[in-house]
Amino acid sequence: MTQSLLHVLKSPPDQITRELMKELGKDRQVVEFKLYGENDYERLVELVFAADQVISWR
Numbered sequence: 193m194t195q196s197l198l199h200v201l202k203s204p205p206d207q208i209t210r211e212l213m214k215e216l217g218k219d220r221q222v223v224e225f226k227l228y229g230e231n232d233y234e235r236l237v238e239l240v241f242a243a244d245q246v247i248s249w250r
Contacts, residue, residue: 196221198243200236202250203228209249216247 197220199213204226213222223243225236240246 194219194221195244196223196242198222198239198246199224200246200248201226201228202248205249213247213249 197217199217199222201224205213213224223239225239227236230236
């Protein structure tokens, strides 16, 4: 079973952050939620509870 990973982005990621996200997402189902662009917090809560792991990025 594939693990799921949710990346919550508070601002647009720089190159280093993108590389880390890519590496951490290998062999996983990855979803990104952009706090700086999306305001659907109900969807965010659903994504958090559905994910096996959540990482919040600055």
